[in-house]
Structures are given as structure tokens and as C-alpha cells.
Amino acid sequence: MSISKRIQLEHIFDLLYQRFGKRHWWPADSPFEVVIGAVLTQNTAWKNVEKAIANLKQAQMLSPEKLYREPVSGIANLIRPSGFYNQKAKRLKLVAAYITETWNGDMDAMCRKETGALRNELLSINGIGKETADSILLYACNKPVFVVDSYTHRVFSRHGMAAEEAGYDEIQELFMDNLDHGTRLFNEYHALIVELAKTFCKTKPLCDRCPLSDLPRVTV
Ligand code: SF4
Structure with a gap:
């Protein structure tokens, strides 16, 4: 652990929390709804995911067993607002199959599995990458795993804390190696x-109004 990186990361967290407050993320009524959201949010805005989940709710499809039994075409039709709906329908069906066949539909049992082993199983499902798997581990299973996304890369590379070419694992290690492992901290920090990134650190950043404006920057 690097003390200076820890101090920097904690300082950034404090600045963000002071500005934005508690984010109440991930918005979901059940762990399985988190799983669905984690798949549907790939390459789309959250407002589109909300519409797709509302359709699934209305059709009473928010259970692993029901999604597992539903044809891919039926799922695709319901999740159309999320984009890439044929591909995502196949992914949802595969993850529902995993939870149903391996865990008898019991997400609590699934989440009791050791974190690294469960992560490997999730990553073995076609279409489940590291960000999706880690979102499931953190937000559905309450495991202390830091979720990295393109926003994380953007913000921390702009401040010289991650290399421009840094990959997922390297950025994740920045947080996991330098912060205490806590579900609440990782949950809030990612959110x-x-x-x-949505408010200030956009493609064209609005640094003058940003809560991190006083921190050293390297690329903007
Ligand atoms: S908007 Fe500017 S100050 Fe804010 S996080 Fe992005 S690069 Fe940093």
C-alpha cells in the first residue's frame, strides 16, 4: 500500500461526497434485478435500462427461473429499449441459466461462494466481462470488489493516477491495494x-466548476 495514494484517494472521495452526497446506488429491488441491470447497462445509458427493467417487471420476469424458461426472442422483445437487445437477451438467459442450474435460483447461496471463485464463474459466462462481474459481486452480493468503468479510467488518468493505457486490472488495483476493503466505501466511491463523469468530467471536461478542480491534472 502507498500512503500517498491512499491519502489522495481518500481526499478525492471526500471531495466528491461533499459535492454529490450519498448516491444510493445501485437502484434495484432485489439482487437479481442488480444482475439484470449490470448486463443491460452495457453500452447504454441508465435511463434505457430503466425502461427495459420496467418491461421485465410488468411481465413478471424478474426471477432467474422465469428468464431461464423464456425464449431469447421473448426476452429480447421486453428489453428492446436497452439496445443490443438480441445480444443482451442471450446474455441474460445465460446468466439466469447459471443461477438456476448452479444455485437452484438461490442468489443468497451464490453470494456465499468465495469471491475469487465466484468471480471466475461469472467471467466464464459468455458476455460477462470484468465490469459486469464486479458490479454483480459488489452490488448484488455485497462483496468488497472495486468496479472500474470507462469513467474511472477517464478521471484518474486525467489526474495522473492511472496511465492513459492502463487496463481494467491496473486501475482496479489502484483502489484495492490502497484503500481499506469495504463494501460501503467501494459502493459509494464508484457511484x-x-x-x-456525467456532470463535470465529460469528454470535454468542465474543470472550472468541478469539485476536483484544485487537484493537479496532467492531460486537461
Ligand atoms: S472535470 Fe477536470 S477537474 Fe474534474 S475530474 Fe475531470 S479533469 Fe478533473
């Missing part, structure tokens, strides 16, 4: 980074 705050998302809010920061």
Missing part, C-alpha cells in the same frame, strides 16, 4: 465517480 460518485459515475456522477462526477
